[in-house]
Amino acid sequence: MIITRLLAFSAVMTVALATTAQTPRPDLEQLERRAAGLIPTRKQLRYQEIPWVHDLAEAMRTAREEDRPVFLWGYGGRARPDNGLEGC
C-alpha cells in the first residue's frame, strides 16, 4: 500500500517537474490566448442565465411581492459552505 502510494506520488511529481521545466515565459498576450481556450463554453454555463436570488428568505419575500411561486434548487451533503452555482 505504501509503495503504491509512493509510486503514485512520484508519478505526479514527475509530471509536475516536466511541466515546470525551463521554458520561455509566456507574455500577457500568450497567456490570454491560452486562457481563452480553457474557459467553458457559454452553453455549459447556461444555468447562469437564470436570474437566481441567492437567499431563500429573500426569494420568498420576492414571491410574496410578485405573487408568483418560487423555484427552489436544494443541494448539500458535503458539510461545506458550497454555493451550488460554483460546485457542490
Place this chain on the structure above:
Amino acid sequence: MYANVLRAGTLTDDRVIRRVSSNFVPTHFNNNDPTRDPGSPSALAWKAIISQKPLQGQGIWIIGPDGKVLGGMSAEVDGHPSEKVGAGPGAPWRANPKFADACVELLDSSLTRFGEVKPRAARAEPLPFRGAGVKPDGSVRLVVYNAADNGLVFSAQLSKGDWATFTTTQWQVGTRWTLPDAVARQFAPVLSPYADTRFRPRPGDLKSAVLQAEVESVEGDLARIRLTGRWLADWVHDGNEHSVGTASADGIAVFDMEKKSLKSLLMVFDGTYNYAVPPRPQTVAAVVRWRRDGPAE
C-alpha cells in the same frame, strides 16, 4: 455529485431556463452549510419546506408565496434517476435528459395549479465581485475557470491583507518577493478538475504552496508583475478517500502606478489530479483572473 448532474443537465436545458426565468422566483439552498445560522430566516424557511416534502434534502421544490409546497422532485425519490458513467467516486456523471423532461412537467403542472402569472423580466446577475472589482472591505473574489467536468466556474477569495501581498513598494525591474504561504494556499481549490467539492482541496489540505512575484517591466504608469507558483495537495478526505493534486502556474498581474492599485491579474494553472490508488491521473488546466474595472463575471 447530484448537484452537478442537475447543473449540467436540467438547469442548462433551454425549456427549463425559459420557464423558470419568466414564471418563478428562482433560488438555491445548501442544506448542509455548517456556517449557516440554524435560526436564520432562510434556514427556518428550508425547515418548513422539507417538513412538507423532504425529497432527501436534494432536488427541486416549487413553493407558493404562502410557503405551501406545490410540487417537487428528486433524482432519488420520485423523479427519474441520473445515470453514472464509470465506477467509483470521482467518476464522471451525465445528466439524464428524462430528468429535464420531468422538470418541465413539474413546472407546467405546478403553474397550472397555482394559476397564471405575469411574465417576469428579471435579469441574471453574476455573483457579486466575482472576477472584478474590490469589495468594500478591501477583499477580492478571483474567478476560476476550468473546462473539465461539464465546465467549472468558481471563486478564490483573497482578503484585503492577502491582496496587498501581490504588490511591492520597490518598482525596479527584477525586484522579487515570495508571497506568504497562507496566500498561496488560497489557490488550493484550483488544483481540482471536479465540480464535486469533496475533490476540491482546501488551503489546509496542501502539502506545499509557493507563489512568487517579480517586477518584470515598468512602462509609463503600468508595472507588470510575473507570478509563478507550485502547489501540492495530498490529503485524505470524506472518511478514507485519498487524493493527490499538483499544479504549477504562470501569470501576470498589472499594477497601476498612478492609482496605486492592481489593474488586472491572469494566471494559468497546469497540473494533474489523482483520486485514490491505483493512480488515475487527470490533467488539470485552469484559469484564474480578475480585473479592477468592469462587470463581474
